[in-house]
Structure formats: structure tokens, C-alpha cells
Amino acid sequence: MWSNARKSILVLGGGFGGISTIRALQQALHGRTDIEIALVHQENSVVFQPMLAEVISGTIGLLNTVTPIRDVCPGVTLSVRTVERIDLDNKVVITSHGFRPAPSVLPYDYLVLALGTLDNFGVVRGLQEHGLHFTNLGDALVVRNRLIHLLEEADIEPDAALRRRMLTFVMAGGGFSGVEAIAAVHDFVRDVARRYPHVDPADLRVILVHAGPRILPEWLILDSRGVIGQVWRNRLFLQAFPGGHDRCGIFGKSCLISSA
Numbered sequence: 001m002w003s004n005a006r007k008s009i010l011v012l013g014g015g016f017g018g019i020s021t022i023r024a025l026q027q028a029l030h031g032r033t034d035i036e037i038a039l040v041h042q043e044n045s046v047v048f049q050p051m052l053a054e055v056i057s058g059t060i061g062l063l064n065t066v067t068p069i070r071d072v073c074p075g076v077t078l079s080v081r082t083v084e085r086i087d088l089d090n091k092v093v094i095t096s097h098g099f100r101p102a103p104s105v106l107p108y109d110y111l112v113l114a115l116g117t118l119d120n121f122g123v124v125r126g127l128q129e130h131g132l133h134f135t136n137l138g139d140a141l142v143v144r145n146r147l148i149h150l151l152e153e154a155d156i157e158p159d160a161a162l163r164r165r166m167l168t169f170v171m172a173g174g175g176f177s178g179v180e181a182i183a184a185v186h187d188f189v190r191d192v193a194r195r196y197p198h199v200d201p202a203d204l205r206v207i208l209v210h211a212g213p214r215i216l217p218e219w220l221i222l223d224s225r226g227v228i229g230q231v232w233r234n235r236l237f238l239q240a241f242p243g244g245h246d247r248c249g250i251f252g253k254s255c256l257i258s259s260a
Contacts, residue, residue, distance in 0.1 A: 007035045010093060010108035012083050014041030014069055016049075018114035022073045038077040038106065040095055044069055047137050049177070053184035055140035056147070057191075065137055079104065083115070127172055134181055143181075147189055154203075155196040167203045174210030175217070182208045 009025060011018050022037055029035055045066040054060040069078055081095035081104060093111070095104045119135070121128040132146060133139045147169070154166040169189065171182040186206040193199045208215065 006033075007109045008107065009035060009037045009110045009112065010106060011037065011039045011112040011114060012086075012093065013114035013116055014039055014043065014046055014078075015114060015116050016046075017116070018112070019046050019069070019072055021112055021114060022076055026073065026075070036077065037073075037075075038079065038108075039069065039073070040079045040081055040083055040093065040106065041069065042080065042082055044078060044080050046072060049135070050180070052134070052137065052140045053177075053180040055137065056144045056181065056184040057188040058144070062137065062141075065140075079106065086111070131172060134177065143185075144188075147185065148192075151189065151192060151196055151199060155198045163199075164203045164205075167199065168205040168207065170207045170209055172209045174208055174212065174215030178208065178210070179216060182206060 011022055018039065018041070022039060025037055029037075045068050048065050048067070051060060051065045055062060055065060069076070079095060081098070083093060083095055084103060085094040087094065091108055091111075093106045093108065095106065097103050119127075119133060121131075132143055134143060150166045150169075154163045157163040157166060167189075169185055171178050171185065189204055189206065190201065193201055193204060
């Protein structure tokens with residue numbers, strides 16, 4: 001895998017940042033045989049995250065959101081492992097083990113960190129205890145299955161109050177991912193609810209919780225106001241908390257945590 005005579009560039013993380021870096025390096029180093037590029041990523045494919053919301057609603061197929069890394073970055077040495085430790089002094093990266101019981105040790109000359117972000121559970125109380133992640137393809141499938149399960153249970157639940165709780169869905173996070181996901185959840189549950197004879201569409205509640213003065217803070221104020229207007233026209237509840245996490249909380253098991 002590694003040659004002592006060649007310089008090695010090791011990229012950690014196969015998301016947009018890592019893949020874009022590798023493609024740029026391959027283009028800049030085209031024809032060079034004295035440098036090799038390697039990648040460590042937990043999966044052997046890259047996920048197009050902006051389309052994950054459509055997986056919930058089923059408007060696109062699962063395979064339409066993923067692309068094999070070896071197709072996107074041909075020639076790269078890929079290790080499908082988890083990074084466990086970085087030894088900067090010895091210029092090696094220690095990853096999780098494969099079939100062998102010992103961890104893998106990957107030396108490098110140049111290191112690129114593109115490991116992405118972590119979910120921020122501190123924004124809204126109760127997220128860590130009751131929330132579902134929504135950052136990758138597996139998460140999207142879990143969310144879709146949970147929605148279907150709740151609809152199935154609600155259809156046969158005799159207690160009206162409990163049925164309304166089952167039909168209440170909360171998304172925490174009003175960034176791009178949160179707004180896209182809550183719209184997909186809204187469209188999905190209202191569409192499939194017609195197939196359940198004992199589910200009253202009036203009992204469906206889809207709520208977006210955001211710990212900030214307005215949703216989509218990345219956009220201009222006028223743009224985000226237009227989205228808010230569309231949200232209300234589609235009977236989707238919005239609750240923003242300018243005071244931050246001290247004024248809001250999640251205390252149920254149907255909350256979805258977005259990556260933004």
C-alpha cells in the first residue's frame with residue numbers, strides 16, 4: 001500500500017470536503033508518480049446529503065443519493081475504517097482494525113482533515129435522549145421507518161390523546177437540512193395518511209423547532225421570510241426561540257435531529 005520512495009498525502013473524511021480535495025489534488029498532480037493519495041472514510045461511497053430528505057418521502061431511490069468513492073476518485077487508496085487517533089509526532093494515523101485484531105497504522109507526509117461536523121445536542125434540551133439523527137443514508141431510512149411505524153400504530157390506537165401524540169413530529173434545527181427534512185416529513189405523512197382509515201389528517205402536526213430568531217440564518221432576511229410564509233401555508237408549525245436552548249426542549253420520541 002505504501003512506498004517509502006513516494007510522498008504520501010492522507011485525507012481523513014470522504015464527504016464533500018475530502019472528495020473535492022482529492023479530485024483537485026489528482027488534477028494538479030496528474031502524471032506524477034512520486035506522490036500517492038490515500039483516503040480514510042467509514043463508507044466506500046459518498047452521500048449527496050442535500051438529497052437525503054427525498055429518501056424520507058420516497059421521491060428518489062436509495063442508490064440515487066450515493067456514489068462509490070472509487071468511481072469518483074479512481075486510483076485513490078481507500079481504507080474503509082474509523083479514525084481512532086492521530087499521532088502528529090510520528091506522522092501516523094491509527095484506524096480501527098479490519099479482519100486482523102490489531103489496529104491499522106497509516107503513515108503520511110501530508111495530512112488533510114475533512115472529518116465533517118458533529119451534531120450539536122446542546123441547542124435544545126432533550127435532543128440527545130429522544131432524537132433521531134439525520135446526517136446519512138442510514139439515518140434517512142430509520143426516520144422513514146419510524147414515520148411508517150407511528151402511522152401504523154396510530155391507525156389502531158383507541159386512545160385519541162395518545163394517537164395525537166403519535167401523529168406529532170418535531171424537527172430540531174432550522175438550517176438548510178432541517179427545513180428540507182421537515183418539508184419532506186410533512187409531505188410524506190400527509191400523503192400516506194390518506195391510506196389509513198382511522199387517521200384523521202387534522203390530527204397530524206409537523207413542527208420545526210429552531211433555537212434562534214429565524215430559520216435559514218444562512219439566507220437573507222427577506223428570503224427566509226418567504227420560506228416562513230410557505231411553511232405556514234402548508235400547515236407546518238414553526239417555533240423559533242431567540243433566547244436559545246434555555247427556552248426550548250424536546251420531551252418525546254419522535255424528534256429528528258438535522259445536521260444543520
